[in-house]
Amino acid sequence: MQDIKCVLFDFDGVLCKGRFYEKKLLPEHADIYDWIQANIFGDSDLAAKWMRGQVGYRYINELMAHECGLDAEWLDEKLVSSVRLMELEQKVLDYAIRLKRTGLKVGLVTDNMDVFTLVTVPHKRLGDIFDVILNSADVGLLKKDEGGRIFDIALGRLGISDYSGCVIVDDSKRNVDAFMRKGGIGLQYSSPDDLQALDPCLAAVQSSKKF
DSSP states (O other): OOOOEEEEEETTTBOOOOOTHHHHHTHHHHHHHHHHHHHHHHHHHHHHHTTTTOOHHHHHHHHHHHHTOOOOOOHHHHHHHHHHHHOOOOHHHHHHHHHHHHHHHHEEOOOOOOHHHIHHHHHHHGGGGSSEEEEEHTTTTTTTTGGGGHHHHHHTTTOOOOOTTTTEOOOOOOHHHHHHHHEEEEEEEEEEGGGGGGHHHHHHHHTTTTT
């Protein structure tokens, strides 16, 4: 692998595999949780609108409250609390920290919802680790939109003008392929062991700093 200058990580499926509402609705409210999975996240158009920032979590919960005869504020509390409790993949987080300590730029680019920016980022202090954090809900673009323009925005905010030496770590083959078509390096993620592919680059950067 060529010398690298930045690594962009995905969130869902890489840095975290938790699910919204999960920690607060299971197992006591499994019927509500299952309804959410089928009717909210199972509705690709609605989920995409949420991830593009066209609707927010309060709209989603009001919709659920109306359909299920629930209290919207109760759902708001369950969602926010469950998001706070979502667990990060510590091995991936530690690897990102190692990369940053060598002087490489690290970023987080995610197709995600408003609660990621409102809750996850500050609660998990992700801004202390990543040089740029780009959430689709904040820019109105999914990774698949406009030829992957969200990646252009991320690199621009890092002060990087081209894709050579830039790596994407993502569990989606479509996203990895899109990044590679732009001239970047793709690493399709399935487990923390996959990050070992970056070890030679990391070692090279560390070695160059000794001189």
